[in-house]
Amino acid sequence: MYDMSRERSRRSVRGRRAGRSEPRSIWARSEPAARRPAHSRDAIARAALRIADAEGFDALTMRRVASELGAGTMTLYHYVRTKDELLALVDNALMGELLIPAGELPEGWRAGIGEIARRTRDVFVRHPWVVEMPKNVDDGPNGTLHFEQSLAVMAQTGLPPAERLELIVLVDDYVFGYVERFNPIHEFLGERPTRLAERYSGELAARLAKLDPDTFPNLHALLADEEPGDALVRLLDLALDPARFDRGLELVLDGIAQHVERAARNDDVP
Numbered sequence: 001m002y003d004m005s006r007e008r009s010r011r012s013v014r015g016r017r018a019g020r021s022e023p024r025s026i027w028a029r030s031e032p033a034a035r036r037p038a039h040s041r042d043a044i045a046r047a048a049l050r051i052a053d054a055e056g057f058d059a060l061t062m063r064r065v066a067s068e069l070g071a072g073t074m075t076l077y078h079y080v081r082t083k084d085e086l087l088a089l090v091d092n093a094l095m096g097e098l099l100i101p102a103g104e105l106p107e108g109w110r111a112g113i114g115e116i117a118r119r120t121r122d123v124f125v126r127h128p129w130v131v132e133m134p135k136n137v138d139d140g141p142n143g144t145l146h147f148e149q150s151l152a153v154m155a156q157t158g159l160p161p162a163e164r165l166e167l168i169v170l171v172d173d174y175v176f177g178y179v180e181r182f183n184p185i186h187e188f189l190g191e192r193p194t195r196l197a198e199r200y201s202g203e204l205a206a207r208l209a210k211l212d213p214d215t216f217p218n219l220h221a222l223l224a225d226e227e228p229g230d231a232l233v234r235l236l237d238l239a240l241d242p243a244r245f246d247r248g249l250e251l252v253l254d255g256i257a258q259h260v261e262r263a264a265r266n267d268d269v270p
Helices: 004-018 041-055 062-069 083-098 109-126 128-132 141-157 161-189 193-209 217-222 228-240 243-268
Strands: none
Touching: 041 062, 041 083, 062 083, 083 109, 083 141, 109 128, 109 141, 109 161, 109 243, 128 161, 141 161, 161 228, 161 243, 193 228
């Protein structure tokens, strides 16, 4: 979405023109020197989050953020030099929401990684536009802390470091997959599954009637003994049921627990 190599080339040209070499990463630079800077990086990030939450990711521009802060666009460029740097601040703020305070992190790898997964789900549902963020955003300190927290939790499994990382990625894959499916459904349906079912129940009944039960026995069994509208409401309610995430997560964690127990048994074998 954003051509990082082209942006880096432009920054390099600007640096040569200025006759000095400057850090490419915003995290390698100190905030603008001032006793009381008018706009801190945290304040800029919070303003950007408010805009994206209210107006969508596409509304997140330098001009719009400057307006939210009550500043001129050129003033904002004093603090963040490119759109990429703005997104780095946004990403760091999101990663900060994922961090669990030390006193609130449950003991044990299963409870700990489960809490991290739920908090990640909550953040991505609260900010559904996150999936539109570029994947090459410059990682900030909160992202590093989140990664360290996840590694520390999974270290309690006693597995080798590479396997701990693989299991963290496995849990992340489940969370991201859930959010990718849940957010569009929630945005489309809102709180109106019954109204939608009333609108499409006739179409569902007509399509189901055209399916040969011998060829599609499982589809017929899924909707058997129910009016099409009732079946559609049941399926939509299932898709929006918050407990569905926890049920799936527990199945993932069950599989990890079996792997951890099997590895421990193998270590005990002489």
